[in-house]
Each structure stands twice: as C-alpha cells, then as structure tokens.
Amino acid sequence: MSSPILEGRTLVKSYDDGQVAALRGVDITIDAGEYVTITGASGSGKSTLLHMLGGLDVPTSGDVLFRGAKLGSEMDLDTFRSSQVGFIFQAFHLLPTLRAVENVQVAMLAIKGRANHRVERASALLEEMGLKDRMQHFPNELSAGERQRVAIARALANEPAILLADEPTGNLDSVNTGHIMDILRGIRETRGMTLVIVTHENDIALSAPRHIRIRDGRIEA
C-alpha cells in the first residue's frame, strides 16, 4: 500500500477579508506515485487547490503536509518547491531572454552544487522531450507544443517527487495535446512520480485512475 505524499487538511482560502471563498474546507490525500486529475468550472477553486498543494500559495486556514511534514512550518516552502515539486503551466512561462537549454537550467540555479552538471542535465532532458535540435532556440522561435515540452523539461530539472500541471494542454491543438499527455504519463510511469493535473478537458480527466471534481470550493463526493 502506498503512503501519502501530499495531504490537504481542511483547506480554506478566502480573499477580501473573507468576502470571497475560493476553497471551503478541502480534505485531500494523494499517494506517492498516484496520477490524479482535478476538474471543475472556472472559479471553482481547482487551480487554487493546486497552488496550495504545490506550496505556491498558503491557505487561510488548514494545513498542507508533504510526507507528513507541515509546509511553511516544518518544511520551508521555497525548499519544497525547488526540490520536491515541478510545475507546468498553461501559459508555459518560459523566460524570453533565455534559450531553451538555459530556461531548463534556471530551475537548477536555486539549487547548490549542481553548477557542473547543469548543461548536461538540461540537454539530456530536452533530448528526452524530442528537442535535441531546438536547444539553442529562444521561446519565440518555438511552437506552442515545443514550448510546453521545454517547460516539462524545466519542471523535471531538479528531479522532483511530484509534478503539478495547471491546464498543461489549454493552449495546444489536439495533436500537441495528445503528445504532451503521452509525455506526462510516460514520465510518471518511468520515473514513478506523482502526477496531478488540473484540466478542463474530459478526455484527460477521465484518463486518470483517480478523478476529483471541485465545485464552489469543495470536493464533490
């Protein structure tokens, strides 16, 4: 039986002094190596939940635990993000001044003791993503699918335990969507990583062994 890698306990997130509630007491447990998809309407709180689980944001009340350690108190959020989590965003968020191979290295700049292997590792990851001939290209010289593959390589740079993807295919056509999903599922299988994907697309949501629906800041039964 797998052990929990991420837990959310009674997560509440509200804005404007409690006037707007994005999460209304969410309890969630994700096991190590699990593949989970989260769906919900716009504004339902699914991205907010993903941000909480990835340590990008902190809950108004409640706790997020990584392997039993409370984020923010027992484990530093920056350290958690740099060493345990890889993020993939809908808008790719590549840095425009850097080449593909440099964009992947940016994630490693925050980690000590990797200076000698940064280029080798970034190159190997891009090669794995099928971008061997695109390493020296800037983001504006790449197609949308290629950009997302660079972003996936960047997310894997520090060998995280968890991959969190927020609408990773939202800006892609159907061909690239299929390609990116194949890559993500392949990564999960070969590396044994935990994969959590927030998506609008039913096909993707239903392809996961576990599918969570969120509505008005609560998980639907």
Place this chain on the structure above:
Amino acid sequence: MSSQLSFTGFAWKNLRRRRLRTLLTLCGITMGIGAFVALVGFSRSFEHEWLRLYQSSGTDIAVLQSSLFNSSIDESIGAKIKQLPEVAAVAPLVFNLIDLTPDVNALVYGWPADSYEMDSLNFTSGTRFHAGQPEIVLGDLLAQTLKKTTGDTLTILGETFTITGIFHGGTALETGAVIMPLDQMQIISSRQGKVTAFHVRLKPTPAGQTYEQYVSKVQKEIEALVPGIRAEAAAERASNNQIVDMAHSVAWGTSMIALLIGIVGIANTMAMSVFERTREIGVLRALGWKGRHVILLILTEAGVLGLVGGLLGIVVGLGALWILSIMPQTASVVSLSVSPDHLVESLLIAIGSGLLAGAYPAWRASRLSPVEALRYE
C-alpha cells in the same frame, strides 16, 4: 555550444533585453563617475602640484596669515624669521591669479631675484630677471600658450614687462606661471612692503629628531616670534590651503550631484525592470528561487550597471582631465596625474551606487507572492 547559464550571465541577458534603456542608464552613471574622476582628480592633482611645488624648491615651512589670497604680512618679518638658528633661508613672495589675456589667466609670483626658489627653475632659454627692473620669466607651458619667447614683452595689469627667460618648472603650477621681481609685483598689486607669505628652508634635521618633530618645533618658534601668523609644514600646507580646500569642496559637491542623478537613473531602471518582469519573478519563485536569490539577481544587474558605468566613467573622466590639462585656462593648475587609488575609489563608488540604487527594487521583488506574480498581466 555549451550555453552554461550562470547568475551573472542571466543578469547580463536581462540588461541586454532593453538595450536603449540600459544604455541611457549607463550614460547617467558614466556621467556621474566621469564627473567624479575629473573633478576630484582635478582637485587632488591641484593639491599634488602644490606639494611638488614646495618639494622642488626645498621649502619646509610656509608662513602666512589666515587666508592665502588675503594674506598680507609685513616684509620685515622675514628678517626676524631668518634669525632663528634652525632657518637656512627665507624667501618672501607675493602671488596672485591674474588675467593675462581675455582667455588666459595664470599664477603670477613675485620673488626676490636672489630667492633660493629660483635655483629650482631650469631655464630653457634666457636668464633670470633683475631686481628693480620690469622683467619677468615665463614657464614653458605658458610661453607656448602665449606664443612668447625670450626678448618679447608681456603686459600685466597695464605694465609692460620684458621676458628675460623661459624656464621648465617641475610642476604645472610653475610651468604655467609668470615670475617677476618681488618689488615689481608689490608695485603692480599695490602691496609695497607687504608679502603674501614666506617660504622657509630649514637647516638639516639634527640627529635624534625626526623631520616631523624638527619642523613642528620650528613652526612653534615662528608662531611665537610673530603673533597672528601661521607657520605650516609644506606637506600640510599643500593639502590645507584655501584654494585646494575650495577645489575639493566644489569637486565633491558637483560630482556628488552628478552621481545622485546616476543613482536615481539606476533605481528607476531597476524599478521599471522589476515591474515589467513581475510574472517572470513569479516563475522563478515557483521554480524554488528563494527571496534572496531574487535579491541577488536584481542586485547583480544593478551592480553590473554600476561596474560598466564606472569603467566608462573613468575613461570619460580621464579624457576630461586630459582636456583640462591642455586648455590654456586651466593648464597652469592641472596635470594628468591621477593616482590608481582614485580610480579604484571611483570604481567602488560606481558599484556601490549601483547596489544602493538596486536595493529597494530588489527587496520589493523578493517580497512578491509567487502566485500573485504569476497572475500579473
């Protein structure tokens, strides 16, 4: 192609992104540092020239009243000073900064024809002047500027003087100067019987005393001998005299204003840059960059601006100093002798200014919430 990404390389790429803005910011800090190098270099070279002037003539002590240009001492006091057992020679002098032509001004000295200070002049043509005669000798730089040679005449304050010789002085203060008999200088400046100062040369330092102790002892003796006057060691005099003080103050004041403008320029650039890159900073935070990594990145960018601006500023400053050292109006008081310390100091000030200017934008960037920064449009 390896494309190894370093922190500094990343900062440099960010600066190159907005080339025009980076260039304009560099212009600001370059001008600030250029002004600092030129103006402070000018005032220090001025001080240095004074020191060399004293050293080349063998003067150990300068005796004067409270302020240099207003100093007016009875000429007869020289004889009293000469009677002190430690004193080898006393040279009275009158000097002033005088317009020789509408474009050229120069230091004009009145020295006794037999002053020991005349021995330090190296005549390239002609000979010394004679006491009581309307004669002058010119420094070679000034002679060149005025296109005068031995035998020509020069009108100073309405009086015509014959040039008896051209000399090469050891300092810019001498090579750009006019020297005439003391009595003639007293007449044209209406200071008969008065002098600006006395230069005193001491006998060799006795055994058992340091030079400083010896000079200090004689200073006290001179001041006790003639109440109301000041005796200063030559080295101290070079750095303490009012003209040098004034030059220092103006130089520092002006260059600090220029530097401040440069600092505001960098601060504005970095603040704009942080504002524009809010979402990118959010990405970096999402990738696990700590607040201090973001601070380091922004400060590196600001520091690089300071460093490059500083290097360019040094080139500009030295160029300006070189121009001052050959311009007729300033050649008599400026030489292109800038100490390496001054250049290092300028570079450190430039980098420090960059870091200071980048501090607030860096701190602000480090405080951005990752998720809010990522949402930023």
